[in-house]
Amino acid sequence: MTVVTLFKLESLPRKLEIIYRLDGEKRDGVWFQAKQSRYNENEVQVDVWYEEDLEIGMKRVFSDEAYEMIEYIREKGKEKVIRKVYCFIDLNLGTLEIYRGVDTITNKIKQLIEELLQTTLNPVSLSSGQLLKIVKEHSLELKQAMFKYIHGLWYHIIRGRHLENNDKYKDYLKAKPDSLRMVSITPKIRFLNGSKYMVTINGDKGTIRMSDGSVKWRPRLEVKQIVSFVVSTAGLTSF
Numbered sequence: 001m002t003v004v005t006l007f008k009l010e011s012l013p014r015k016l017e018i019i020y021r022l023d024g025e026k027r028d029g030v031w032f033q034a035k036q037s038r039y040n041e042n043e044v045q046v047d048v049w050y051e052e053d054l055e056i057g058m059k060r061v062f063s064d065e066a067y068e069m070i071e072y073i074r075e076k077g078k079e080k081v082i083r084k085v086y087c088f089i090d091l092n093l094g095t096l097e098i099y100r101g102v103d104t105i106t107n108k109i110k111q112l113i114e115e116l117l118q119t120t121l122n123p124v125s126l127s128s129g130q131l132l133k134i135v136k137e138h139s140l141e142l143k144q145a146m147f148k149y150i151h152g153l154w155y156h157i158i159r160g161r162h163l164e165n166n167d168k169y170k171d172y173l174k175a176k177p178d179s180l181r182m183v184s185i186t187p188k189i190r191f192l193n194g195s196k197y198m199v200t201i202n203g204d205k206g207t208i209r210m211s212d213g214s215v216k217w218r219p220r221l222e223v224k225q226i227v228s229f230v231v232s233t234a235g236l237t238s239f
Helices: 015-023 054-076 102-115 127-136 167-173 220-233
Strands: 002-009 030-036 043-053 080-090 095-098 120-122 139-150 152-159 180-187 197-201 207-211
Touching: 002 030, 002 102, 002 220, 015 030, 015 102, 030 102, 043 102, 054 180, 054 220, 095 102, 102 120, 127 139, 127 180, 127 207, 139 167, 139 197, 152 167, 180 220, 207 220
Parallel strands: none
Antiparallel strands: 002 095, 002 120, 002 207, 030 043, 043 080, 080 095, 139 152, 139 180, 180 197, 197 207
16 A cells, blocks of 8 residues: 655755755654656655664564564664655655655654755645545546534545445535545546556545555556646645
8 A cells, every 4th residue: 555645845945955955864863865766857756764663663564463573683682673765856746745644754754854945844635625626537436435524423434336426425515515525536547557446535634545455555657647636636836
């Protein structure tokens, strides 16, 4: 599963300046390496490393079965593991993509990049109307929708095939037209290997989650297509 948290930069240094300011920096236990992206000449790839407690890292991979392995590794004197996060700065769109969901690590990376680039990063949020526009213009099928404040509940999720034609979904939209906060769609993009999958777009968090069974990574060109229509729908101006 690939997850991207998307931010818009308020100001954007030039490419070489971005690389100069980020590459080789080490702050608060986080290391940066910045370089020209091999996918696009108008993109900077930022690789970020950080230390994580051994037990937390092993449990993420092996769940509760990790205890014996953790003890063995600790006997060898290891207490920390090094983890890597991929990030991309699009010089045309003026966006930062952090390949990670919203958590303390993502927030730390965001704050450090703000400091190093002397800019402000704002989450790319989407209104109910903008999510509906994505469903209409960039979706082959709506598979899931999350509404907030429905019938006294904090949220309500509807799942099914082709929800865009579902009466219950239509009724919720009619009753609370501004309450739609998340959609899961089959995106209308060019799939590089022909295999389609579900993409969940969270209008509050600014996250894009690509679900394709046990596949951990999606091709960069597929991710870019999804990011591009999200940014365009959000009405963000390019640099």
